[in-house]
Amino acid sequence: MGEGVSVCCPSCGSRHTLTASVYPCACGAAVAPTLSGDAPVETVTRRAWADEWVTVRCTACAREDQWPRPELGCPCGAMLRIAVEPVTPGTAAVEPASERPVSEQPASEPPTPEPHAPGRPAHIPLPRTAASPRPGFRPVTIRTARDAVTTAALYLRWLGFKSVVESVESGEPPSPGTGTPGIGLRGPDVVAQVDPTTSPASLRSVECLWLNGMNASATGVYFSLAGYADDARARADDLGLPLFVLDLTGAPQPVNGPADELVSSGRNRGR
Numbered sequence: 001m002g003e004g005v006s007v008c009c010p011s012c013g014s015r016h017t018l019t020a021s022v023y024p025c026a027c028g029a030a031v032a033p034t035l036s037g038d039a040p041v042e043t044v045t046r047r048a049w050a051d052e053w054v055t056v057r058c059t060a061c062a063r064e065d066q067w068p069r070p071e072l073g074c075p076c077g078a079m080l081r082i083a084v085e086p087v088t089p090g091t092a093a094v095e096p097a098s099e100r101p102v103s104e105q106p107a108s109e110p111p112t113p114e115p116h117a118p119g120r121p122a123h124i125p126l127p128r129t130a131a132s133p134r135p136g137f138r139p140v141t142i143r144t145a146r147d148a149v150t151t152a153a154l155y156l157r158w159l160g161f162k163s164v165v166e167s168v169e170s171g172e173p174p175s176p177g178t179g180t181p182g183i184g185l186r187g188p189d190v191v192a193q194v195d196p197t198t199s200p201a202s203l204r205s206v207e208c209l210w211l212n213g214m215n216a217s218a219t220g221v222y223f224s225l226a227g228y229a230d231d232a233r234a235r236a237d238d239l240g241l242p243l244f245v246l247d248l249t250g251a252p253q254p255v256n257g258p259a260d261e262l263v264s265s266g267r268n269r270g271r
Contacts, residue, residue: 007080033069044081139247
């Protein structure tokens, strides 16, 4: 893990300690962005793809690459974006391969990222009554909308849904200003919606997905990059519709009770 810094939430004044996640460089060395402890913390109100990435230089091989910007979800509901030290011109010293720590993970084995709290108070996960027989989910870093769809499809297959493919239909027929954003995924017993936009999923989108699942006698599952509107999340809880937030590191996070149940039990019967 990277070096931790103390973070003060500008919304509620509470303090937290954030440690930047470590990622594998192509050379096999572990890299992490250097957090700036003196810079002010920014509250995230709107998301844009260009703001989600920072340049990080590997100290072993001097390679520069783009990694997800460190963020922290405060229990008050604020999403905090943490500043990082900029990469300065110059070449980093290359560490001889023979002196690299033997504990470093190869590039083919990326570390599992820490759970990323959504931009609202976290729900209380349900207790799991049995160990999951599934191997750990292998995350796929999300850099584009297509990556978000790929991640959602892989995650559904990991949950046990078979033959998941992209659907021609979305959550509802699109119309100017009111159509459901995102891309649909379907399998024999699942109907899913992937929303990679920078706006929280709406109540209408959630209800349309639930109706599609009912009509198909399949489990409905929603994936959103920017989270959910309060009324949409409350309605999903009433309908028993699993909601997931797509973390940019590629690890979908359950944000309501039905999603927790689905993760615990795997493939569920259609609602």
